[in-house]
Amino acid sequence: KNQVEQSPQSLIILEGKNCTLQCNYTVSPFSNLRWYKQDTGRGPVSLTIMTFSENTKSNGRYTATLDADTKQSSLHITASQLSDSASYICVVSVDWGYQKVTFGTGTKLQVIP
């Protein structure tokens, strides 16, 4: 069964600090991995998309890494801001010709002053 597990479930950090969110997956055949940011009460917004051949992908202060051998990914947030408070969702796609996705349950990040 395809699964995507994220840790921690929730995290509180001080504004300006860095943090790293983890994603482990058991998905086959792997197509790509995405990280989304979801503000409370809103739809997810794409941050990064990576294939198995990519190790790192950045989007501003967000940097995602992927280790396809160990089936692990991380999202590193640098110099956090209050606006980073949101849920971060790891999404893995399988290649069935069309894109079949499995969502993680997300990490809820709260950045406090």
Added chain:
Amino acid sequence: EAQVTQNPRYLITVTGKKLTVTCSQNMNHEYMSWYRQDPGLGLRQIYYSMNVEVTDKGDVPEGYKVSRKEKRNFPLILESPSPNQTSLYFCASSLSGVAGRLETQYFGPGTRLLVL
């Protein structure tokens, strides 16, 4: 502005009263999908559509119907809603949905449904 819109945003209904949640995108996307999001669970796919008149079941299709008569619209129909369908629903679209094309999936703002 490129966007996915959903209506209504909030809905309270009673068991058994048919309802439709509309979804529309203005990006000429072929692929559209419906998800539900429940506390402690990741988003789960209900139905998806690869193109007009082409729809298929996702992971949790029971109790739902969809139609795709036009490229831009993908309504979600609950023929006889039950309390276990109380959830936050998202519509999403992407250009083709073909694996390997690394297309961004755009989500709507969500519809919060309460079935009493």
